[in-house]
Amino acid sequence: MGTTITFKRTDGKDTVGYLAKPGRDHAPGIIVIQEWWGLQDQIKGICDRLARAGYEALAPDLYGGTTVPYHDTDSANREMSSLDFLDATDNIVRGAAQYLARSRSKVGLTGFCLGGAVTILGAVRVPEIAAACCFYGIPPREAARPEDIRVPFQGHFANTDDWCTPKLVDAFEGATSQAKVTTEIHRYDASHAFMNEQRGVHDRACAELAWGRMLSFWQKHLGG
Secondary structure (H helix, E strand, C coil): CEEEEEEEEECEEEEEEEEECCCCCCEEEEECCCCCEECHHHHHHHHHHHHHCCCEEEEEEECCCCCCCCCCCHHHHHHHHHHCCCHHHHHHHHHHCCCCCCCCCEEEEEEECHHHHHHHHHHHHCCEEEEEEEEEECCCCCCCCHHHHCEEEEEEEEEEECCCCCCHHHHHHHHHCCCCCCEEEEEEEEECCCCCCCCCCCHHHEEEEEEHHHHHHHHHHCCC
């Protein structure tokens, strides 16, 4: 359904991403941020599904063409560790937001795992973002304080997660609540990456519940 496009980073350099468009003009836009595996077909499928729901969805390629097989966690960790998260947020994610905002429609930001952390960074740092929806990723506090989130925020987290742990989620939720950030947090009896239907940790019931909640969130804050 979608296609690979070139768009401008905010520093003027070219970068690429996967764009899926709905069958109408002036649709709200959603930026979709990859897991630590890179811009896999599964992430492109998320864009296609959002387009079918009426949104223009763009997944920027944060790894510049590199994708990692699902079994190769060492390579995925190396790629993630070499990513400059602040540069990616300020230049690539913001460039994607400016690209989607060209039709003067609202733009949302979502992401998974690594992309969930980038989603929170963007909710703090990217002024073009109108709402953010994070899946099982939280950046270090020194990179983005939860209380500095400046847009409506929805988070989806797994109760069985040794990376984005329930304790970490508790602290995040407490900080946003105390700061009166417009936030809704959902927790699932599932494992990390439960949204990814290409992996054994996929939980269909939890994934469909989260998907419906996300669409309701976008409808409320972006329109549709």
